[in-house]
Amino acid sequence: xxxxxxxQLDTTTQLDIASGTLTQENIFTRDQKMQYYTSGYNDDxxxxxxxxxxxxxxxxxxxxxxxxxxxxxxxxxxxxTANTFxxxxxxxxxxxDFSNNSETSLYMAATTVNCTSVTFDILSTQxxxxxxxxxxxxxxxxxxxFDKIPSSKGYKPTIVPDEVEHKMxxxxxxxxxxxxxxxxxxxxxxxxxxxxxxxxxxWNDADDFIFVGFATMASWDEVLYEVVWPGKFDFFTYSDxxxxxxxxxxxxxxxxxx
Amino acid sequence: xxxxxxxxxxxxxxxxxxxxxxKVFTRVFIKxxxxxxxxxxxxxxxxxxxxxxxxxxxxxxxxxxxSEFRLPxxxxxxxxxxxxxxxxxxxxxYWFGYASRNRSLxxxxxxxxxxxxxxxxxxxxxxxxxxxxxxxxxxxxxxxDATNTIFVGVLTGDITQSDKNIVALKAKPLTEVFREYSxxxxxxxxxxxxxxxxxxxxxxxxxxxxxxxxxxFGDTTTNWSFTSTSVIYSQMDTNTADEVRAxxxxxxxxxxxxxxxxxxxxxxxxxxxxxxRDFNTTASYEFHGEGSNDRVYGRTMKxxxxxxxxxxxxxxxxxxxxxxxxxxxxxxIVESTMTVDGANNAWNLGERTFRIDNNWIPTATVADDIATxxxxxxxxxxxxxxxxxxxxxxxxxxxxxxxxxxxxxINQDSLWDLRDWASSTSNTVNDLIFDDFNGDAIKLSDxxxxxxSMEIDLDKYExxxxxRET
Numbered sequence: 017x018x019x020x021x022x023x024q025l026d027t028t029t030q031l032d033i034a035s036g037t038l039t040q041e042n043i044f045t046r047d048q049k050m051q052y053y054t055s056g057y058n059d060d061x062x063x064x065x066x067x068x069x070x071x072x073x074x075x076x077x078x079x080x081x082x083x084x085x086x087x088x089x090x091x092x093x094x095x096x097t098a099n100t101f102x103x104x105x106x107x108x109x110x111x112x113d114f115s116n117n118s119e120t121s122l123y124m125a126a127t128t129v130n131c132t133s134v135t136f137d138i139l140s141t142q143x144x145x146x147x148x149x150x151x152x153x154x155x156x157x158x159x160x161x162f163d164k165i166p167s168s169k170g171y172k173p174t175i176v177p178d179e180v181e182h183k184m185x186x187x188x189x190x191x192x193x194x195x196x197x198x199x200x201x202x203x204x205x206x207x208x209x210x211x212x213x214x215x216x217x218x219w220n221d222a223d224d225f226i227f228v229g230f231a232t233m234a235s236w237d238e239v240l241y242e243v244v245w246p247g248k249f250d251f252f253t254y255s256d257x258x259x260x261x262x263x264x265x266x267x268x269x270x271x272x273x274x
Numbered sequence: 275x276x277x278x279x280x281x282x283x284x285x286x287x288x289x290x291x292x293x294x295x296x297k298v299f300t301r302v303f304i305k306x307x308x309x310x311x312x313x314x315x316x317x318x319x320x321x322x323x324x325x326x327x328x329x330x331x332x333x334x335x336x337x338x339x340x341s342e343f344r345l346p347x348x349x350x351x352x353x354x355x356x357x358x359x360x361x362x363x364x365x366x367x368y369w370f371g372y373a374s375r376n377r378s379l380x381x382x383x384x385x386x387x388x389x390x391x392x393x394x395x396x397x398x399x400x401x402x403x404x405x406x407x408x409x410x411x412x413x414x415x416x417x418x419d420a421t422n423t424i425f426v427g428v429l430t431g432d433i434t435q436s437d438k439n440i441v442a443l444k445a446k447p448l449t450e451v452f453r454e455y456s457x458x459x460x461x462x463x464x465x466x467x468x469x470x471x472x473x474x475x476x477x478x479x480x481x482x483x484x485x486x487x488x489x490x491f492g493d494t495t496t497n498w499s500f501t502s503t504s505v506i507y508s509q510m511d512t513n514t515a516d517e518v519r520a521x522x523x524x525x526x527x528x529x530x531x532x533x534x535x536x537x538x539x540x541x542x543x544x545x546x547x548x549x550x551r552d553f554n555t556t557a558s559y560e561f562h563g564e565g566s567n568d569r570v571y572g573r574t575m576k577x578x579x580x581x582x583x584x585x586x587x588x589x590x591x592x593x594x595x596x597x598x599x600x601x602x603x604x605x606x607i608v609e610s611t612m613t614v615d616g617a618n619n620a621w622n623l624g625e626r627t628f629r630i631d632n633n634w635i636p637t638a639t640v641a642d643d644i645a646t647x648x649x650x651x652x653x654x655x656x657x658x659x660x661x662x663x664x665x666x667x668x669x670x671x672x673x674x675x676x677x678x679x680x681x682x683x684i685n686q687d688s689l690w691d692l693r694d695w696a697s698s699t700s701n702t703v704n705d706l707i708f709d710d711f712n713g714d715a716i717k718l719s720d721x722x723x724x725x726x727s728m729e730i731d732l733d734k735y736e737x738x739x740x741x742r743e744t
Contacts, residue, residue, distance in 0.1 A: 042399075049389040049397040058394070085395050146394035180735045182664040185564040185575055190664050192298045192735045273323045 017162040017202075019218060020078055020226035023242060024155045025068050032067035036147075043153055045274055046241065047195070048083050053149035060088075060140035064148045067095075067135040068155060075157045076101075077128040079112070080231075080240055082121045083151025088140040089114050091124075093131035101126035107233030118142060121238050123231035128157065154240065156226055160218065162204075163211045170203030170266075173229060173239055198241040198271040200227065205255050206262040212251045215267065219249040224272045243269040277403055277421065277668045287402040290386040291666055292572020297387040298665055299401070300328050300732045301422075302350065304429075305379035306372040309362075314489050318381060319368065324358060326440065327351035328382070328732035331425050333542075333671050334740075335726055343539045343671070345447035348380065348425055352441050359433070359441040378429045379490065380445040381544070383422040384732060385667050403668045424667065424730065426544030428490065448540045451490050452476070452524035458513045460523070467510040469503040469530040473548045476523055491546055500548035503534055505636040517634075533634040535644050542670070557676040557722055559669045561739075563661070565680035575679065576736070580660040581716050584742070587656070589628040590620040592649040594642075596635035606641035608649040619655060628652060656743040659723065665735035673725045674744060679718040 025031075028040055035055040043052040057064040079091060079101065091112035092099045101112040105125040108114065112124060120142075134155055138148040165171075179193035207215075218225065222244075229239030251265030279287065290296045302325055303318035327350065334344040352359055357366035362374060369375050386402045404422045427445035435441055462475035477498045479486045491497040507530070509517040518526070527538045531548065538548045562568045563575030590610040597604035612620035628648060635641050659677065669675060723741035730737050 049391075050399055051397050053396050083397075141394075143394050147396060149394075149396045182576060182736070184573060184664070185577060186573065188573075190293070191295045192665055193295065194298055194300070 017165050018078075018158055018228040018231065019160040019162075020154075020156040020228060021159050022156070022224050022226060024070060024074055024076065025153055030069050032065075032069060034065060043150065046082075046152060046198075046271070048151055048238075051083055051149045051151045053147040055147065058145050058147045060145050062139075064138045065135055066138075066150075066153070067133055068153070069133045070131070073130050073132055075128050075130050076134060076155050077126050077157045078154070078228075079124040079126065079134075080122070080152070080154035080156075080228075081124075081150055082154075082238055082240070083149075084120060084122075085141045085143065085146055085149045086114070086136075086138050087117050087142045089117065089136060089138040091134065091136055093129050093134050095133060095135060097137065099129075099131075101129060103233075105231075105233050119234055119236070121236045122233055123228065123236050123240065124233065125158075125231070154226065159225060160211075160214045164204060164207050166202050166204050170205075171200075171229075172202075173198065173200045175199075198239075198243065198269070200241075200243070200267075200269040202267040202269070203265075204251075204267070205264045207251070207264075208262055212263045212265075215251055215265075216249060219245050227269055241269070241271045242274075243271050246270055277670060279403060279668065283402060286388065286400075287386065287668060288571055290388060290402060291574060291664070297389070298735050299383070299385060299387055301383045302328070303381045303383075304368065305381070306369055307374075307378065309371055309373050312373055313484075314379060314493070315372075321352065321358075321368070324352045324354075325350055326353050330729055330731045330733075331382070332729040333727065335537075335671050343537060345449060345540060346425065347447070348382065348427055348443075348445040350380075350443040350445070352443060353439060354435060354441045355439045359443070360435065361433075375433050376429055376431075377451075380425075380427050380429055380443070381423055382425040382732070384424050384665075384730070385422040386665075421543045422667075423543040425542060426540070448490055448544060448546070449524055449538075451487055452527060453522050455486065455523045457521050457523050457526050458519045460513060463510055463512050463515070463518070465506070465508070465511045467507050468505060469507070469534045469536070469548070470500050472507075472510065472526065472530060473498070473500045476527075477546075491544060497545040499545065501536075501550060503536075505534070505640070507533075507634055507636075509634060529632060529634055532630065532632050532644070533636065533640070535640065535647065556674060558673045559666070559675045560720075561661075561663065561675055561677045563677075563679035563718075566678040568678070574663040574666060575677075576662045576664065578659060578661040578679070578716060580658070582657055583655050584658045585623060587652055587658070587742075588619070588623050588626060589649070589652040590623070590625045591627045592630070592645045592652070593627055594630045594632070594635065594645045596632060596638070596641040598633045606638055606645050608642070608645040610653055619653065623655070658726075658740060658742045659718075660738070660740045663737050663739065665730075666737050667730075669725060669728070669739075671725050671728060674722055675725060675741065677718045677721045677723055677741065679716055 031040055033040060035057060036053055039052045042050040054064045090097065091101055103110055103112060103124055103126050112126065141148060175196050176199045177193050178195045178197060179191050182190040184190055224242055224244050227241055227243050229237060245268055247268050251263050253264050255261040255264040301320060301322045303320050305314045305318050307314055329349040331346040331348060333346060357364055358368045360367040362369035362372055364370060388400045388402065390398050390400060392398060401422060427447050428450055429443060430446045430450060431444040433441060433443065460475055460479055476487055477495065509515055513519065531538045536548055536550055540546055560568060560571045561575055562571055562573045566573065592608045594606045595604055596606060610620040612618060612625060614621055630644065635644065722744045724744050725739060726742045727740035728737060
């Protein structure tokens, strides 16, 4: 489990894309069924590029792709194709140069790079000769790692719909849904004082951040959400009668509006 | 008034409306005015992410005055934690570097979203009523193009902040720009002033070379529709005439509309129209409630709050006073003849008079047309119904619709056994079939009615309708 800084891709003005401007807003949305896709690049022999530019030199060590159909693609920084990221997470490749990706979602942990842009060069798709599509791109860096993960009872990731439920004349129901949002609670026990202090800083900053559950390069459950921590901070509570046992409390998470 | 839909779009929209579960959306946009030129920026800025509550939109006709549309005022509640709705002097404000927040344009879109995964695995997000997937209006202006826009207005009133970081924004319909402008400041009055000409001088009115009204209507003449009229109103020959100098532009428009038997209105997507009262004659949508099983429209009615004969809208006499002098020739009267008869409305319901005073009505013939039209609509005992439905975005004021509610007894021609003990091969009169009464004592079978009021609750995705018998 990790806490990341907020997504460094935040506005469409950062994006440099050759096609598909009508759907470029979708690259920021967490909705799995809203994808950015190219237009006129449905040929595995034609490379489509997406470049994300930063206003200033920015540290990147986490890259997440959700709901993508990319098969052969390369991720590099500062406009030089040789500048691939060195991946520290276990997967089909040790650099961010994929030749036969079959995952629809990937979470890449990489050695930190300070750069001013990140580019995705996409050559082929998992279903041959399709437009290049991706649901969401996250470029970030790790803020905190969890030094303890919660028990299964203490980890409650939930997707909560924003919907209205109509009670019809015959007693039947009709639902009309606007969005789904992530809501989570993580109950931790016996955490160290240093981790408690990190959590306190996180809570006290009152800023949004990214929560990542159990991230992997393959078969990832896609639990990555831009969230805030509303409500109280209760990690000053001792876990037991001995100070050395550490601290207990609950992290509350609510997905932000986009 | 109704939105024109292609057959394909209408079929999908109806399937989404009746679906057990569907996706809906509401979006809000603003258009600010530039600080130097005072003109509107080119693009709409979406503020949906800041909206806490969308409120309701209520459209009515004939509420205050015959043929007068009552357009909604939108009350938005927005989060102001980041100061985006502070005044234009605050650098965090959306309006920083722009002109005042007041009179900014506000646009609301609402509809259904359908996600379709293609053979290539890619999700396409299609929206209805306006299908942005295959019929994109920005390069295609086919007449079946629909719109998701359900309201365009101007920010108005006091915009105040509080320590709750919540700001209430009020947007009035575009008629407000006419209401706020004095008619005496228009130019172009002459001795040949017709109603159409008046609308035209409003449309083309400039001050210092800049258009005053057009910027609120897309800055194009395309969004102004009016039919030509021939009657000359001598009362409007100059801007200092008695009938002009103390009136605002909107009050003159409504008076002219009444005199011409027209309606002045702003469509839901922000177009101005000064046209004949457009009566649709065929039902464009079907409402079905308890006891009615329709495979095309589904059952959308939730509950009926009022149904019955509207005595308060019954008039046995329509009196039109179309000349200023209080003499017999200034009046035109259409009325029912009262007889002592069990079938005579005037006897049964009492005599009631509907009065229209408008000395701009040019002739007895026009007065007769107006009186007859009102009389035809209000002299018979007509019923009205008020009910709530789930979200229906495309039915509009004055649309003719049909209503079906509690169709008991059960249709005996059903292909299927209606009870476990019915014959397995056919339904006959010998089958034990009970009259299956549902709901209450209301029974409507494909009744044609006209929409005279609709209210869309954008937070609950619920619509409230008032229909009147055709």
